[in-house]
Amino acid sequence: MGTCHFAETFLRMAASAEAAVFATSCDQMRRAADEAAADNRGNIFLMNIPATWQTPAARKLYREEIERLGAFLVRLGGTAPSPAALAAEMHVRAREDSLEHRATAEAGENIPLAIVGESLLWTHFHLPEFLEARGVRVALDATSDGERRLPLFPGEARIDGDPFTVMVDGYFDSVTDVFQRPNTRLYDWLRPRVRERGIRGIILWNYAWCDLWRAEANRLREEFPMPVLHLDAGEAFTPSMETRVEAFLEILRA
Amino acid sequence: MNGAPQKIRLDEWDARHARLCAGGLCEPDYGGTLSRHVGERGDERLRHLLFDNSAAALRLWNFLLTEEDRLRGHRLAGRKLVGTMKDLGTVPVMVFALPNLVAFYPDGAWWTPCLMEYSDGLFKVADRLGIDDSFCPVRAMLGAFVTGSHFPIPELLICSAGAVCDDFSAVAQRLEPLGFPVFWWEVPRRRSPEPGVCLPGGFVASDDQIALARSELGRVRLALEELAGSSLNDAALSASIRAANLVRRRLRALRDLAFTAESSPLPALELLIAEMLALHYCSDRDETVVVLEGLLAEAQARVAAGQGVLPADAARVFWVNPVADLRAMNLLEECGGRLCGTDFMLGHALVDIPEDLPPLEALARVALADPMIGPTPDRARLIGAEMQRLGSEALVISRIPGASHCAREGNIIRQFVQENFGMPTLEIEVPPLSDSLVPALRSRLRALVETAIARRTS
Numbered sequence: 133m134g135t136c137h138f139a140e141t142f143l144r145m146a147a148s149a150e151a152a153v154f155a156t157s158c159d160q161m162r163r164a165a166d167e168a169a170a171d172n173r174g175n176i177f178l179m180n181i182p183a184t185w186q187t188p189a190a191r192k193l194y195r196e197e198i199e200r201l202g203a204f205l206v207r208l209g210g211t212a213p214s215p216a217a218l219a220a221e222m223h224v225r226a227r228e229d230s231l232e233h234r235a236t237a238e239a240g241e242n243i244p245l246a247i248v249g250e251s252l253l254w255t256h257f258h259l260p261e262f263l264e265a266r267g268v269r270v271a272l273d274a275t276s277d278g279e280r281r282l283p284l285f286p287g288e289a290r291i292d293g294d295p296f297t298v299m300v301d302g303y304f305d306s307v308t309d310v311f312q313r314p315n316t317r318l319y320d321w322l323r324p325r326v327r328e329r330g331i332r333g334i335i336l337w338n339y340a341w342c343d344l345w346r347a348e349a350n351r352l353r354e355e356f357p358m359p360v361l362h363l364d365a366g367e368a369f370t371p372s373m374e375t376r377v378e379a380f381l382e383i384l385r386a
Numbered sequence: 387m388n389g390a391p392q393k394i395r396l397d398e399w400d401a402r403h404a405r406l407c408a409g410g411l412c413e414p415d416y417g418g419t420l421s422r423h424v425g426e427r428g429d430e431r432l433r434h435l436l437f438d439n440s441a442a443a444l445r446l447w448n449f450l451l452t453e454e455d456r457l458r459g460h461r462l463a464g465r466k467l468v469g470t471m472k473d474l475g476t477v478p479v480m481v482f483a484l485p486n487l488v489a490f491y492p493d494g495a496w497w498t499p500c501l502m503e504y505s506d507g508l509f510k511v512a513d514r515l516g517i518d519d520s521f522c523p524v525r526a527m528l529g530a531f532v533t534g535s536h537f538p539i540p541e542l543l544i545c546s547a548g549a550v551c552d553d554f555s556a557v558a559q560r561l562e563p564l565g566f567p568v569f570w571w572e573v574p575r576r577r578s579p580e581p582g583v584c585l586p587g588g589f590v591a592s593d594d595q596i597a598l599a600r601s602e603l604g605r606v607r608l609a610l611e612e613l614a615g616s617s618l619n620d621a622a623l624s625a626s627i628r629a630a631n632l633v634r635r636r637l638r639a640l641r642d643l644a645f646t647a648e649s650s651p652l653p654a655l656e657l658l659i660a661e662m663l664a665l666h667y668c669s670d671r672d673e674t675v676v677v678l679e680g681l682l683a684e685a686q687a688r689v690a691a692g693q694g695v696l697p698a699d700a701a702r703v704f705w706v707n708p709v710a711d712l713r714a715m716n717l718l719e720e721c722g723g724r725l726c727g728t729d730f731m732l733g734h735a736l737v738d739i740p741e742d743l744p745p746l747e748a749l750a751r752v753a754l755a756d757p758m759i760g761p762t763p764d765r766a767r768l769i770g771a772e773m774q775r776l777g778s779e780a781l782v783i784s785r786i787p788g789a790s791h792c793a794r795e796g797n798i799i800r801q802f803v804q805e806n807f808g809m810p811t812l813e814i815e816v817p818p819l820s821d822s823l824v825p826a827l828r829s830r831l832r833a834l835v836e837t838a839i840a841r842r843t844s
Contacts, residue, residue, distance in 0.1 A: 134785075134793030156575045159552040159790035166762040170798045183547040183555070184572045189601045193574060196594060313547035313555065313570040314562055343521055343790055347556035350516030351563055 136160045136339040137366050138250055143168060151175035151208050153201065157183075157311045158344055177204045183313045185304070195300045219295040222302075226285040243384050244271035244330050248322070248352065249337035249345050251277040256369050266381050271329045274322060275337060280308050310344045319355060326356055333384045334360045335377070359383050391688050391695045393436040393653055393719075396421050399444070406441055413445070414673070416452040420444065423451045430503040434821075436716045438656045438695060442680035449668055449677050450659055453490070456669045457538050460488045466613055469540035470666065471558055472550050473573065475735025476753040477606060478666040483626035484614040489666045492537060493554070495530040496523045500711050500818040506536070517560060522553040522789040523710045523818050531566055542613050543568045544606060549575035549759035552790035569609050571602040573753060576760035585755040586737040588771070589764060599750035607746070623745035629671055631738050636678040637664050638736055643685050645702075645726045645776045649694025651685040654725040655715040658708065661728065664735040695719075701838040702726030704778040706769060706799060707786055711820040714784065714827070721831035722839070727776045729769055733757045762795045766802035773807065780838035782831070785815040810837040 139160040146152035146168050154165035156178060165178040179197050182190040206212055213221070245268050252259060252275060260270050274280055283302040285291060291298050308321040325331075334352055338345030349362040361380040363373055394402065399420045407413075420437065423429040429451060437443060457467060469492045470477040481489035498506050500523075508529030509519070515532070517525040530536040545558045547570045562568055574595045582592040611618050640660060644652050652660075660681055667674040688694060696719055703718060704727035718725070734755040740748040757765045773781065781803050785792040792815075800811040812834040814827055 134788070134790075156549060159550075160793070162549065162575060163762060163791060163794040166798060167794050169761065170763050170801070178575065178577075180548075180575050180577075182572050182574070184570050187572075187602075187605065189598055190572055193572070193594075193598055311555075313545075313559060314568065315559055316562075341520065341790075341793065343552040343556045343788075346520065347517060347560055351560070354563065 134341050135164075136341045138253065138339045138342070139164045141253055141367075146176070147171075151177070151204075153177045153179060153204075155179045155181050157181050157309065158342070160342065175208060177201060181307075181311075183311055185307070185312055185317065191301075191304055194304045195297075198296075198300050198303075215295050218299065219291045222285055222291050222295055222299055225283070226291070242267050242269040243332055243381075244269060245384070246270070246272035246274055246322075246326060246329075246331045246334045247278070247337055248272075248274040248334055248348075249276075250339055250342060250365075251275050252337065253367075255367060256365065259369055262369070262374070262377070263381075266378070268333075268381055268384065272322075272325050272331055274325075276309065279325075280318075280321065282306065310348055315348075319351075323355075331356075331358065333358055333380065335380070336360060336362045337365055338363070340364045340366060389439070391651070391693050392439050393695055393716075394439045395436060396424070396432050399437060399439075402439060403444065406444075411441055414448075414676075416448050416455070417445065418448060420447055420451075427451065427454075427502075428505050429501045430505065431501045431712060431819075434713055435655065436653070438653050440681075440684045442677075442684040443652070443656050445680055446656060446659055446677050449670075449673065450662075453494075453668050454537055457488070457490060460669065461538055466542070467538060467540040468610070468613070469543040471543060471545035471568075472554050473546040473753060474732045474756065475665050476603075476749055477544055477546075479626050479630045479739065479749060480603070480606060480610060480618065480623065482629070482667070482671055483622040484610060484616065484618055486616075487610065487614050488669055490537065490540070490669050491666050492527045492530065492540070492543075493524055494662075494665075495527040495536055496710065497712070497818075498530065498536055499523060499526050503819060508533070508536070512557075515560060515564070517557055520788050521557060522551065522786050524554055525557050528557050528560055531561055532564065539566070542609065544571065544609065545569070546571055546573045546753075548573045551758070553788060569606070571606055572598065573602070573756070573759055574598055576754050576756075576764075578761055578764050583751065585751045586740060587733055587755040587757075588768060589755050589757075589760055591751070591754040595754060596747070596750050599753050600746050603746050603749055603753070620745050623749075624741070627739045627741060627745055627748060631741065633664055633667060633671065633674055633678065634736055634738060636675060636682055637661065640678060640682045640685060641728070641736075642776075643682070643689060647685075647689045647694065649692070649698040650696045650700065650724040651688035651694050652681065653695050653715070654705075654718055655712060656681070657725055657728070658712070658715055658730065661730055661732065661736070665732060696724045697722075699839070700724035701835040702777060702779040703834070703838070704728070704769065704773045704776070704781050705730075706781065706783045707731060707792070709784050709816040710786060710818040711816050713824075714816045714820060717820075717824065717827060718782070718831060721828055722835040723780070723782075723831060726778045727769075727772050729757060729765070729772070731758050733768070758791060762798045763802065765795070766799040769799060770803055770806055773803065773809065778809070779841065780809055780834050781811040782834065783811065783813040785813060787815055787817050810834055810841070 143164045156162045168176045184190045283306045285302040308317040403419045468481045468489045470489045478489035508526040511529030512525040582590045663674045701723045703723040706729045708730040783796045796813045
C-alpha cells in the first residue's frame with residue numbers, strides 16, 4: 133500500500149536485470165532502490181539528481197553523478213568512450229528529429245491535446261491510439277518519456293571541444309520536471325508549447341501515490357484555462373479510465 | 387510538591403493546578419491551566435489525553451501550546467520570522483544566531499487537526515487546493531498558510547529539497563504560486579557505504595556531499611543576512627551551535643534516563659513533545675533549556691525515589707516515526723508498553739553539533755546525519771543499535787498516512803530487526819484522529835506487548 137505503480141514496476145524489472153539505475157527524482161524511486169539494495173540485488177546504482185537547478189553547486193553535483201554513473205558502467209564491463217566517440221554520438225542525437233518536430237508535423241483536424249505527467253508504461257501504450265480513434269491527437273507529449281526529456285546540445289561546434297561538459301550541461305539545462313524546486317521550469321516549458329500548438333485540453337497522467345504529479349493537478353488548472361483531466365493510473369488502462377477519458381473528450385468537443 | 391507520579395485527565399489537571407498554585411507554584415508568563423487551551427484555542431484533543439501530573443510537564447505543555455502567542459510577540463518586538471521547513475533542526479541553529487530573527491517550523495501545523503479534532507478546517511482548505519488525504523497530514527500546513535490563522539506568516543521561508551519526502555516537497559511547492567515564495571536548498575541523498583567522513587550519530591557521508599551541503603548552507607547564510615540586515619559571522623554561528631548543544635544534551639540525558647530507568651519516570655506523550663523542542667526550541671531557546679531541565683529534574687527525582695508513571699514490567703518498546711494522533715502515545719501505555727527508544731525522524735537534531743569544526747562544516751555534517759535522507763537500511767541499523775543499547779524488547783513502526791517514505795521503509799526496518807535481534811515488531815498506521823481505530827490498534831499493541839513479555843522467560 134502506498135507504493136506508486138511505476139516505481140513498483142521498475143523494481144520488479146530491476147529484479148531480473150543484471151544491473152539497475154535508479155534516480156533520486158522522487159522518494160518512491162529512491163526508496164525502491166533501498167529495497168532493491170536491501171534484497172541484496174547487486175549492481176544497484178542510485179543517481180542523485182539535484183532538485184535545485186539555480187546554482188553552480190547543483191550543476192557540479194549533477195556532473196559528479198554522471199561521472200559516478202560512468203564509473204559504475206565501466207565496473208559492469210563497459211568501456212569509457214573516447215571524447216571523439218562521445219562527440220560522434222552526441223552529433224547524431226543533436227541532429228535527430230525531435231518528437232517536438234514530429235508532433236507539429238502531424239498537426240491535422242483532430243483536437244489537439246497535451247498529456248502531462250509521468251511516463252506511460254507498456255500497458256498504457258495504446259492510449260494515443262485510443263485518443264486518435266476518437267478524434268483527438270496528442271499534440272504535446274509532456275510525459276517523462278516525451279519531449280521534456282530530450283536534451284539540447286546548443287552549438288554543435290562546442291561538442292568537439294569538450295563533449296562531456298556539453299553533454300552534462302545539455303541534460304542538466306534540459307531537465308524540466310515536477311521534482312525540481314522550484315518547479316517553475318516545468319511551467320516555463322509548458323506555457324509556450326500549449327499556446328503555440330493550440331492545446332485545448334490536458335490529461336494529467338500520474339500514478340496513484342505519486343505525490344509530486346498529483347499536487348500539480350490544481351496548479352495546471354490554475355495555469356491553463358482549459359479542461360484538465362487528472363488520471364490516477366495503475367497497472368492497466370482500465371474500462372473506468374476509458375469512460376473518464378470519453379467523458380473528458382465530450383467536454384472538449386462541446 | 388508534585389506527589390506520586392501518575393497520569394491524569396485534563397479536568398483533573400485543573401484541580402491539581404489550583405493545589406500546586408496554592409502550594410507556591412511559580413509559573414512563567416505563559417503558565418496557567420491546561421484546560422484553557424480548549425476554550426481559547428479549540429484544542430479539543432486535550433480532553434482525550436492523559437498527562438503527566440508534574441509541574442514540569444505542565445510547563446512543557448503550556449510552553450508548546452502557547453507558541454503562536456510567542457511568535458506574534460516576537461513580531462511585535464520587531465523580530466523577523468523565518469519559517470524553516472523540512473530539514474528538522476539545522477537551519478534554526480543558523481537563524482537563532484541572529485538576534486533579530488526567530489525560526490519556527492510551519493511543518494508543526496501537522497498536529498493542528500489532531501489537537502483541534504478537525505475543527506480547524508485546515509484539511510478542507512488543503513483539499514480545495516488539490517492536496518487531498520493521499521498526502522501526509524503535513525498538508526495542514528498549506529491550510530495554515532492560506533488562512534493565516536495558526537501562525538503568523540513568516541518573512542522568509544527556507545525549505546530543504548532533494549532527498550526529502552515527496553509529500554512535504556509537493557506541499558511546500560504548492561505554496562509558491564499561492565504567493566509564499568520559498569528559498570530552496572539542496573540536501574543530497576546520503577550514499578552509503580563508501581569511504582567518507584563519520585557524521586555525528588554514526589552515519590558516513592562522502593567529502594563531496596559534505597562540501598555540497600556546506601555550500602548550500604552558505605547560501606542560506608546569505609539569505610538570512612539579507613533578511614536580518616547584518617552579518618552572520620562564524621563567532622555568532624559557533625555560539626548558536628554551543629547553545630543548541632545545551633538543548634540537545636539535556637534532551638539526550640532526559641531520553642536516556644526515561645528509556646533505561648527500571649520504571650519509566652515520564653510518560654511517552656511528554657517524551658514525544660519534549661523531543662520536538664529540539665527542532666526550533668518552540669521559538670524560545672533559553673526557555674527550552676529551562677523546560678527541559680525541569681523535566682530532567684523531575685525524572686531524576688522520581689528515579690531516585692524508585693517511582694515511575696508505569697509498572698516496572700511494562701514492555702520496552704522502541705517507536706519509529708512520530709504519530710499524527712498524540713493519543714497513540716497514551717494507547718501504548720494503556721496496552722502495557724512503555725517507550726524505550728525512539729526514532730521520530732529527528733535523530734540528527736539530538737546529536738551534538740561538532741564544536742571543533744568551522745561552523746558551516748559542522749552544520750553540514752549534522753544536516754547529512756538526517757536518518758531520512760540516506761538509505762533505509764542505514765536507518766534500520768541505527769535503530770537496531772539503539773535498541774540494543776537501550777534494552778528495547780519490541781519495535782513499533784508507526785506509519786504516517788500518505789507519507790511517501792512509509793510505503794517501503796517499514797518492511798526494511800522490521801526485517802532487519804527481526805533477522806538480527808529476533809525481536810517482535812509491529813507496523814501500524816495512526817491517522818490524525820485515531821478514535822475509530824483504537825479497538826484495532828489496542829488489540830495489535832497488546833499482542834506485541836504480550837509477545838515481548840513472553841520472550842523474557844522463553
